[in-house]
Amino acid sequence: MYEALLFLHNLVRWFVLAFGLLALWRPGAKEGAFFAHALTLQVVLGILLAFVSPLFQGALASLEATLQTPSEARYFVAEHWVGGLVALGLAHAGLSQARKGKPRARLLFALALALVLLSIPWFRPLLRL
Incomplete structure (x- = not known):
């Protein structure tokens, strides 16, 4: 299950980047929907991945020690998912x-x-x- 989720999370990343570039190039409702919904799928896959990831679960078991030293585990526990959630918003x-036809959509997509x-x-x- 872990390997399948990791593969899907990795694969969807490329769709998110492609749709993000498309939304930046043509900031319309259709392009923005592709970007926002692909990113939603990416975040959902990431949350599911956190529940089955041995790296994430091991880091949560010793959270204080994980957060005190810069490491791959700290990156995933403290930084990676926060950036994804803020980007989703x-x-x-x-x-x-x-959808309202406002020009600030491009800035938000960027x-x-x-x-x-x-x-x-x-x-x-x-x-x-």
Whole structure:
């Protein structure tokens, strides 16, 4: 189950990035919906992954020690998911603005995409097969 969720979470990342670029290029309601909903799926997969991940569960068992030292476990427990949730909020705010035809949708999509890019663990394999 863990490997399947990890594979899906990794795969959906590329759709999120592609739809984020599309929403940035053409900040309409349709493009924004693709981005926001792909990011929603990504966050849901990430939450499910946290429940079955041995790294995440091990880090939670010794949370105080995990948070005191910079490590891969600390990154996933304290930073990765927070960036994803904030990006999700920005993407849905951008979608709301795009549906109203307001120009600030592009800014919100750009902020969401930037946060997604900052939250991706680039030190991990880019494609898991």
